[in-house]
Amino acid sequence: MHSSSVAQPPGDTRTSGKAVIYRMVMPGHLCPFGLKAKDLLERKGYEVEDHWLTTREETDEFKSREGVKTTPQVYVGQERVGGYDELRxxxxxxxxxxxxxxxxxxxxxxxxSALMALAVHWAAFDTLFAWQAFGxxxxxxxxxxxxQKLQDIESFSTMFLNYDLLARRVxxxxxxxxxAEALAGVLMLAGIALWLAVPVALVIGGVGAVSVFKAVYIDKRELKxxxxxxxxKVPLGFVSLTENLMMVGMALVMGYQLLAG
Structure with a gap:
């Protein structure tokens, strides 16, 4: 059920199995947190009495009367739980x-990335596990x-300068x-121009591994x-070091194949 009127939240009718929610449902705005709160209540087994605030005036009146700054607002039993975060x-x-x-x-x-590599390997060779799939x-x-980095190079470069040794000098x-990372990745995926991909991956992976090791394990710095x-919000540490070492390892293997071929 739903109601567009801003009635006083019910009192005695609230039981442990019933919840009341007031949320914005307007022609130009459907509050996503209201939807999430309603869904969470229903998944927890509550019977939800759903009140819609369909205009800005109704919303402001409700917030003023209840002494709250935001919607949605959830009530369970005799208790006002609050908004979506409070409900969680x-x-x-x-x-x-x-x-x-x-x-x-x-x-x-x-x-x-692992699933994509396995899917491509299956499509190409009808098998899942092989060294080619790992590469x-x-x-x-x-x-x-x-x-991830190319979406916002300015933000990336600012964070990168916190610890990368080469970036701090240049x-x-x-x-x-x-x-450079994109170029090396594409060339290695295609298996072409390895004479270019291998040294690029070796440089960026090698410098990255040394930089991470120094920042985390020698200087004991806590960075993102x-x-x-x-x-x-990923902490700098083992994962970052592993990423760079994998890049170096891939470059060394492909470099060996290039020289052997």
Whole structure:
């Protein structure tokens, strides 16, 4: 059920199995947090009494009367739970913070890169696991990481300058790095111009590995990793070091194949 009137939130009718939500549903704006709050309540087994605030005037009147600054507002039993973040805490779920560190972007990127490499290998050879698939995984991951950086080069370069040794000496290197990573990744994926891809990957991977090792394990600095772009909340450390070492390893293998061929 829903109502567009701003009635006083019900009192005695609120039981542990019933929740009341007031949320903005306007012709030009449907509040996403209101939708999320309603969905969360329903998934937790609550019968939801859904009140729509269909105009700015209704919304302002509701906020003034209830003494709140935002909508949606959720009521359960005799208690005003609050907005979406408060509801998440109330049902025992965590609320992400801008200051929190997370490895979720890294897991998503490398996980999808691995699946893409396996899919391409299957399409090409009707098999999943082989050294070629591992090489494609690294090349695809390099391309995906380059995309993350190229979305906002200014933010990336600012974060990169916090720890990269070469970028601190030659600032323009921080702007060149994403393009170099993309170039090496594409060439390695295609298996062409390895005479160019191999030294590029060796330089950026080698300098990156040394820079990360110094910043994290020698200087003991707590920094965010620029590998996922300028807005990352991924901490600089083992993952960043592994990324660079994988790039170096890939370059060494391809360099050997190039010389042997």
């Amino acid at each position: 805490r109330w049902v025992g779920k965590s609320v992400p913070s801008d200051k929190d560190t997370t490895y979720a972007p890294v897991i998503a990127l490398f996980g999808m 494609w995984f690294i090349a695809i991951a390099m391309c995906a990481l380059a995309i 600032v323009r290197y921080a702007y060149v790095y994403p393009f 990793c620029a590998c996922m772009g300028g807005g990352t």
